[in-house]
Amino acid sequence: MEDKIWLSPPHMAGNELYFIQDALNKNWVTSQGENIDEFEQSISVFLKNDVNVCALNSATSAIHLSLLMLGISSNDEVLTSTFSFCGSANPIAYCGATPIFIDSEKDTWNMCPVALEEAIQDRISKGKRPKAIIVVHLYGMPAKMDEITAIAEKYEISIIEDAAEALGSTYKGKACGTFGRFGILSFNGNKIITTSGGGALVCHSQEDKDKAVFLSTQARDNAPHYQHSHIGYNYRMSNIVAGIGRGQMEVLNDRVEARRKMHDFYVDIFKDIEGVEVFSEPNEDYYSNHWLSAIVIDEKIARKNREDLRLAFLEDNIESRPLWKPMHLQPVFADAPYYGTNVAEKLFDDGLCLPSGSNLSDDDRLRIKKVITKFFL
Numbered sequence: 001m002e003d004k005i006w007l008s009p010p011h012m013a014g015n016e017l018y019f020i021q022d023a024l025n026k027n028w029v030t031s032q033g034e035n036i037d038e039f040e041q042s043i044s045v046f047l048k049n050d051v052n053v054c055a056l057n058s059a060t061s062a063i064h065l066s067l068l069m070l071g072i073s074s075n076d077e078v079l080t081s082t083f084s085f086c087g088s089a090n091p092i093a094y095c096g097a098t099p100i101f102i103d104s105e106k107d108t109w110n111m112c113p114v115a116l117e118e119a120i121q122d123r124i125s126k127g128k129r130p131k132a133i134i135v136v137h138l139y140g141m142p143a144k145m146d147e148i149t150a151i152a153e154k155y156e157i158s159i160i161e162d163a164a165e166a167l168g169s170t171y172k173g174k175a176c177g178t179f180g181r182f183g184i185l186s187f188n189g190n191k192i193i194t195t196s197g198g199g200a201l202v203c204h205s206q207e208d209k210d211k212a213v214f215l216s217t218q219a220r221d222n223a224p225h226y227q228h229s230h231i232g233y234n235y236r237m238s239n240i241v242a243g244i245g246r247g248q249m250e251v252l253n254d255r256v257e258a259r260r261k262m263h264d265f266y267v268d269i270f271k272d273i274e275g276v277e278v279f280s281e282p283n284e285d286y287y288s289n290h291w292l293s294a295i296v297i298d299e300k301i302a303r304k305n306r307e308d309l310r311l312a313f314l315e316d317n318i319e320s321r322p323l324w325k326p327m328h329l330q331p332v333f334a335d336a337p338y339y340g341t342n343v344a345e346k347l348f349d350d351g352l353c354l355p356s357g358s359n360l361s362d363d364d365r366l367r368i369k370k371v372i373t374k375f376f377l
């Protein structure tokens, strides 16, 4: 059996071990230290925006904190993209609030502005004004931020931007993760860069960042003993893990370039295969990091379906995966309201994520191409 080709494996740069060793040498084996400070600083420089970054143990924690900082609690409603990973929606449940799921539009596969406004008006008519919008940039593709921001401003609802998959993506030249009141990044093992597990909350003031640090380190009041006037969380990133992040930040631009090249590789393979569309930017306003390359197969034209392609890959020990199953179809969210026209549902039925790692070899690409060519023969 050939070696496994993974969907999106970690890709170390080289200096990660140096920064970890440095933390051990200096005995900063805790949730404070130079690695955390430098990692946060390098992210804020990369985002090219005057932002204050708080490194945390996951993006899921970052979303939870952002909801808490917006004052979300039980009986509140929060709008979010149905077409996403559960990490976008679960923190709404942690707050005891209700997720309201919004369908995708066809251009970017992200939150549909039309369905969003329809949902807001309907919730308001039922006496339930939504408290926040969590908008996701799926697979690195920026959402329609102009339209979504205009609606959010019209109804005075704060935006939390789930850019867990979109570090390195831009919309009209501005970095994803810097549009909302809060931005979310993930450094989970499968993301474009990783700290093995980790995340960040992107804030727009030192005050918000200080509050995030406070809440993520058990909300300890200023006193010699342990004194608490708030419920806190143990969500801060460790200084060891941040050392991996520092090493990874040195090569982030290369990683974006490599992922975008994987997208080009698939565009080239599929250009002559009828009925298959490679997920691509609708126009120059959108710049995707192409974290994952994805296709949709029109079964009527291609006379093939995504599940058979997935199995063909599997036979050659190559990992591929259906697109995210929409959250409103998940048993755990069966009772949550949903607004849309089943765009995400159709994408889930017909779509497949393809191996997208930045460390794939030419041999790996050859194997992938062979499977695809044979399958669509």
Ligand SMILES: *Cc1c(COP(=O)(O)O)cnc(C)c1O
Pocket: 057, 058, 059, 060, 061, 084, 085, 086, 087, 088, 136, 162, 164, 165, 185, 186, 187, 188, 197, 198, 199
């Ligand atoms: C990965 C991911 C998350 C969660 O990130 P963690 O760091 O694993 O908690 C949230 N939202 C989206 C869209 C993701 O892809």
